[in-house]
Amino acid sequence: MLIDIGYDDRNHSHVLQSNGIASLLCPLNGIGFPFNSSGDQWTVGCVGVVIPGVYFKQGPGASFRNFPQLRILILRLVKLLYSIVFFLTCAFGVFGQEMSLLQEIRQDSAIDLYLALDWKEIEKKKKEKTYVPAKVILVTAGRDSIRLDAKVRTRGHMRLDICSFPPLKLKFDKGELSDHKLSPQDEMDIVNHCEESDTHDQLLLKEYLAYKLWELVSPYYFKVQLIRLHYLKTDGSQAHGTAYAFLMENTDELVERLGGRRNKTPVISTSAVERESMLRVALFEYMIGNTDWYITNRHNLEFVAIPGFKVLVPIPYDFDYSGLVSAPYAAHHESIDLPSVTSRYYQGWCASEEEVRNVLKSFLDQKEKILSTPHHIQGLNEKSVAYTITYLKSFFDVIENPKKLDNLIIHHCDMWPVKE
Numbered sequence: 001m002l003i004d005i006g007y008d009d010r011n012h013s014h015v016l017q018s019n020g021i022a023s024l025l026c027p028l029n030g031i032g033f034p035f036n037s038s039g040d041q042w043t044v045g046c047v048g049v050v051i052p053g054v055y056f057k058q059g060p061g062a063s064f065r066n067f068p069q070l071r072i073l074i075l076r077l078v079k080l081l082y083s084i085v086f087f088l089t090c091a092f093g094v095f096g097q098e099m100s101l102l103q104e105i106r107q108d109s110a111i112d113l114y115l116a117l118d119w120k121e122i123e124k125k126k127k128e129k130t131y132v133p134a135k136v137i138l139v140t141a142g143r144d145s146i147r148l149d150a151k152v153r154t155r156g157h158m159r160l161d162i163c164s165f166p167p168l169k170l171k172f173d174k175g176e177l178s179d180h181k182l183s184p185q186d187e188m189d190i191v192n193h194c195e196e197s198d199t200h201d202q203l204l205l206k207e208y209l210a211y212k213l214w215e216l217v218s219p220y221y222f223k224v225q226l227i228r229l230h231y232l233k234t235d236g237s238q239a240h241g242t243a244y245a246f247l248m249e250n251t252d253e254l255v256e257r258l259g260g261r262r263n264k265t266p267v268i269s270t271s272a273v274e275r276e277s278m279l280r281v282a283l284f285e286y287m288i289g290n291t292d293w294y295i296t297n298r299h300n301l302e303f304v305a306i307p308g309f310k311v312l313v314p315i316p317y318d319f320d321y322s323g324l325v326s327a328p329y330a331a332h333h334e335s336i337d338l339p340s341v342t343s344r345y346y347q348g349w350c351a352s353e354e355e356v357r358n359v360l361k362s363f364l365d366q367k368e369k370i371l372s373t374p375h376h377i378q379g380l381n382e383k384s385v386a387y388t389i390t391y392l393k394s395f396f397d398v399i400e401n402p403k404k405l406d407n408l409i410i411h412h413c414d415m416w417p418v419k420e
Contacts (some may be wrong), residue, residue: 040386098183100253101148101172105140108227110244110378116232117152119239126154126166137235138168146180148172155189162329163194164321165240174210184277185253191247192229194329201244203320205380206388208246210288210319212373213392216366218280220258220306220315223249226378244379251302254315260306268295268303268312275349277313279359282348285316286409287321287363287395289344291332323390342391344398350413353406360399369398 105111117134125132131151138146148174154160156167168190177184191207193200211224225247231240255262271297281301285293287391293300293316304314321330325344330341338345372387373379398404 001166013316027150031247032388073390078188089380098233100183100185100249101138101146101177101180102185102188102223102249102253104182105138105146106223107140107142109141110226110228111141113137113227113245113247114139114230114231114232114374115152116234116236118234119231126160129153131171134170135232136172158329159194165192165196166193167191172320173288178364185250185256187250187252188199189248189250190227190229190245191248192226193243193381194327196241196243201379202381202384203325204244204246205377206325206384207320208244209273209374209377209380209388210290210324211246211248212314212377214284216369217284217362217375218277218315220277220304220313220316222254222302222315223257236373248317248327254302255304258304258306260304260313263303263312265303268301270295270349272311273303274313275351276307276355277309279348279351280362281314281357282346283318283356283359283363283409286344286346286348287392288317288319288325289342289391291336291345291347292318292321292323292330293347294356324388326387343416344395344408346409346412348409348413348417351410353410356405356410363399364396371396 057261082325114137115134116136117132121132131153134150134152136146136148136150140147151171153169153171154166155169160166170188171188172186174184174186177186191204191232193204207228208224211222215221227247228242228247230242231238233239249257251262278295281293283335295301295314300316300318302317303317304315306313319325320327321341323340326342332338332341332343332345336345371389371392374385377385380388398408
């Protein structure tokens with residue numbers, strides 16, 4: 001606690017105070033000491049509290065020079081009051097804050113989400129991305145079910161064209177969220193399987209794995225929650241088979257959680273992007289074998305102004321075109337001459353060996369967790385677990401081999417398939 005001692009010219013008294021906000025409680029709720037003093041001796045008249053700082057005013061009262069024990073007592077009292085007020089301020093600030101729906105339902109295992117709507121209507125309006133009314137029931141392991149009215153529409157681009165089950169966007173009523181004591185963050189994305197088959201369920205789970213891997217190497221990520229999606233008709237009967245899917249945090253909620261500001265500029269200048277963060281993204285995309293991203297046109301990258309950074313921090317998403325997932329519809333850009341989507345291609349900026357190795361340290365530090373994470377993805381079968389671990393191990397074979405690291409990453413830089 002920083003405390004300044006000064007002299008108040010207005011009432012000719014000494015002032016002891018720390019930086020604070022909110023209202024001054026003294027003298028209305030101050031503590032008075034009926035002692036006399038004279039001259040410019042240190043005296044005290046009342047103790048007031050500024051939240052979260054402390055105000056200590058010395059006016060007509062006891063002399064610190066004549067009563068040293070009183071001076072010690074008052075200073076201790078000031079510290080005690082400060083500690084109490086600061087604790088209560090922090091406690092109510094944290095525990096009184098409303099949680100979002102995604103935060104409320106988040107758990108390690110899959111939750112059950114029952115989604116009832118007119119599926120024929122949403123198929124009809126697929127290209128228009130028009131909302132249709134829906135009913136949502138969320139069932140978690142630790143609490144009662146949550147029932148909400150919602151609106152649902154399609155979203156996306158490529159998967160919207162090629163998939164029988166295009167990605168969806170959920171939108172809730174803010175007033176109803178408030179009734180459940182939840183924050184007004186009213187949108188979430190649903191990433192669901194492309195087709196109704198075990199193979200496409202595994203592709204979906206491997207993309208979910210990619211999001212969880214990014215969490216291991218960066219504190220700036222979209223939160224995701226695995227779900228079992230129950231497709232219901234409006235009368236409550238089953239429309240399609242239950243399948244794994246996952247909820248993805250909305251960008252506005254991400255920005256609020258990070259205490260940042262969303263950048264909506266349609267074209268991003270490379271000079272406006274934080275260098276180390278971009279290098280981390282490029283190395284991660286190389287690890288999962290993904291070339292389906294680009295800085296300038298914001299393709300599959302969100303850019304956020306985050307406190308502590310002078311420029312924008314990139315946050316990646318949408319990993320279904322990666323070699324880790326290896327979807328049958330995925331392909332590299334036509335300008336990349338590679339035999340398979342599983343072949344890696346580094347697209348990062350040129351950086352020194354020291355810069356690259358410094359960022360790679362976070363991957364190496366998390367190597368054990370990265371290689372064990374596939375075992376912990378609910379629903380991922382043995383074949384998919386074995387494939388993803390083998391694929392991830394091949395990344396470490398590159399970065400732990402100085403010659404491969406030099407040839408495939410350090411000197412394979414600025415190799416963008418589309419030039420500006």
